[in-house]
Amino acid sequence: MIPRGLHALLDAASAAGLVSVPALMGWRGELRWGMAAAGAGVAAYSLLTRYDEDGQAPLSMREHLALDGLQGVAFCLAGARERDATARRALLAYGAFSIAAAALTDPGPGRVPVPRQVPLSRDSILRSARGGRTEEIAQDVAWRRLGIVNVVFLGPPGAGDRGWVLVDAGLNGTARMIEAAAAERFGHGARPRAIVLTHGHFDHVGALQQLARRWDAPIYAHTLEHPFLTGQAAYPLGDPTLTGAMAALCGFYPTAPVDVSPRLQALPEDGSLPGLPGWRWIHTPGHAPGHVSLWRERDRTLVAGDAVVTTRQESALAVLRQAPEMHGPPAYFTPDWTAARHSVRRLADLAPEVIVAGHGPPMGGARMRMALHDLARHFDDLAVPHGGRYAPQRGSGLVVTHDDRR
Structure with a gap:
C-alpha cells in the first residue's frame, strides 16, 4: 500500500506536472488550459484533504481517493478521444496512474457514522419556514430560520421599545434580517430589553456585536460561556471525522471568541430571565x-x-430539507457527551409541549415528547458517536456537574 504521506507528495508533483508539462511540450492551447485546470483542481482538493487522522481539513482520505479515481477515469476517456499520439499516451498514462494511486493508497479509517436518531413525521412540526417569514409558535414566542440556524423572539406582538427579548443572534451577515423581523413583530425602532445567548458558537453570535451596538442592548449568558464572549478562550475544534457534509466542513467553522465584554452580563443566579416573567x-x-x-x-x-435539535444537523441534505427528527446536539461541535446526556435527560423530564431548537423546525405534541424521551433513554446508542475526536470511553463512569442555581 502507498503511505498517505507519500501520496501527498505525489499529489503535489501531479498538480505541478499537469500545469507545467503541457506548456513545455507545446501542446495546443485548448488541451494546455484543460490540463492546467485539472492541476489546479488536484491542488485544491489536496489542500482540503486530511492526510492524517489528526488533521482539520474537511475531506477524508477516502473521499480524496474517490476524486483521484474519478479523475483517472476522466483522463483515460479524454486520452481515448485525443488525436495527437504524444498527448494521447500522456493522458492515458496519467489516467492509469491516478486510478492505480487511488486503488493502492492506504485510505486510513473511515468517517464515523452519525445516523438518524428518532425520526418524526412532519405532522409534529408547528410551523415551517415559508418565504423567510417569522412565525409565532406559542403565545409571545416567535421563531425565524436564518439559513442553518434559528433565532427566537420572546415578547408579545407590538411590545414596543424594550418590551421583548432576542434569543441568540444567528450567523454573520444576518443582522439586517433580524432587525427587520423585530421591527415587523414589535414595532419600528423597538429595541430588545436584552439579548440572551444559549451559547456562543459562531452560528449563534454572528450578528451579536452589530445588533448589541445598534440596539444598545445588554447581553446575558452563563458565566461558563463568558471566556468565549470576552476574547479570552476559543472553543474546541470541530470533529470532521464524522459523516455528513456539515460535519465534513466543520474545520472551516470559526471557533475563535468574540469580545462583547462591555455589554456582557451573567444570567441571574436565581434562574430568572431579565424582562421575561414566567421564564427561567x-x-x-x-x-x-x-x-x-x-x-x-x-x-x-x-x-x-443546541442541547437537542430537531433535524440531523450533520447532514447538509437534512438541513436543506429541514427533515424532522429528535436529535442530540450537533455531533461535530459537541466535546462533552457525558454532560450532553445528562442535559437531554433533564429536558426530557420537563415533558415539553412545544420545543424550538437552535437547528430544525419547531415541534410540538405527544409524538414529539415520546421522541424526546426515546432520545434521552437511548442517548448513548443514538446520539453519541462510536468514534471520532470527542467520543467518550464506553463505561467511563464520568460524572457531570450542572449549575442548579434556580
Whole structure:
C-alpha cells in the first residue's frame, strides 16, 4: 500500500506536472488550459484533504481517493478521444496512474457514522419556514430560520421599545434580517430589553456585536460561556471525522471568541430571565460548557438551544430539507457527551409541549415528547458517536456537574 504521506507528495508533483508539462511540450492551447485546470483542481482538493487522522481539513482520505479515481477515469476517456499520439499516451498514462494511486493508497479509517436518531413525521412540526417569514409558535414566542440556524423572539406582538427579548443572534451577515423581523413583530425602532445567548458558537453570535451596538442592548449568558464572549478562550475544534457534509466542513467553522465584554452580563443566579416573567434558564452543558435552555412552565414551552435539535444537523441534505427528527446536539461541535446526556435527560423530564431548537423546525405534541424521551433513554446508542475526536470511553463512569442555581 502507498503511505498517505507519500501520496501527498505525489499529489503535489501531479498538480505541478499537469500545469507545467503541457506548456513545455507545446501542446495546443485548448488541451494546455484543460490540463492546467485539472492541476489546479488536484491542488485544491489536496489542500482540503486530511492526510492524517489528526488533521482539520474537511475531506477524508477516502473521499480524496474517490476524486483521484474519478479523475483517472476522466483522463483515460479524454486520452481515448485525443488525436495527437504524444498527448494521447500522456493522458492515458496519467489516467492509469491516478486510478492505480487511488486503488493502492492506504485510505486510513473511515468517517464515523452519525445516523438518524428518532425520526418524526412532519405532522409534529408547528410551523415551517415559508418565504423567510417569522412565525409565532406559542403565545409571545416567535421563531425565524436564518439559513442553518434559528433565532427566537420572546415578547408579545407590538411590545414596543424594550418590551421583548432576542434569543441568540444567528450567523454573520444576518443582522439586517433580524432587525427587520423585530421591527415587523414589535414595532419600528423597538429595541430588545436584552439579548440572551444559549451559547456562543459562531452560528449563534454572528450578528451579536452589530445588533448589541445598534440596539444598545445588554447581553446575558452563563458565566461558563463568558471566556468565549470576552476574547479570552476559543472553543474546541470541530470533529470532521464524522459523516455528513456539515460535519465534513466543520474545520472551516470559526471557533475563535468574540469580545462583547462591555455589554456582557451573567444570567441571574436565581434562574430568572431579565424582562421575561414566567421564564427561567436551565443549565444544559455538553455542546458548550455554559449552554443554557429556556423554559416556561405555564404552557411547557422549551427553547432548547443546541442541547437537542430537531433535524440531523450533520447532514447538509437534512438541513436543506429541514427533515424532522429528535436529535442530540450537533455531533461535530459537541466535546462533552457525558454532560450532553445528562442535559437531554433533564429536558426530557420537563415533558415539553412545544420545543424550538437552535437547528430544525419547531415541534410540538405527544409524538414529539415520546421522541424526546426515546432520545434521552437511548442517548448513548443514538446520539453519541462510536468514534471520532470527542467520543467518550464506553463505561467511563464520568460524572457531570450542572449549575442548579434556580
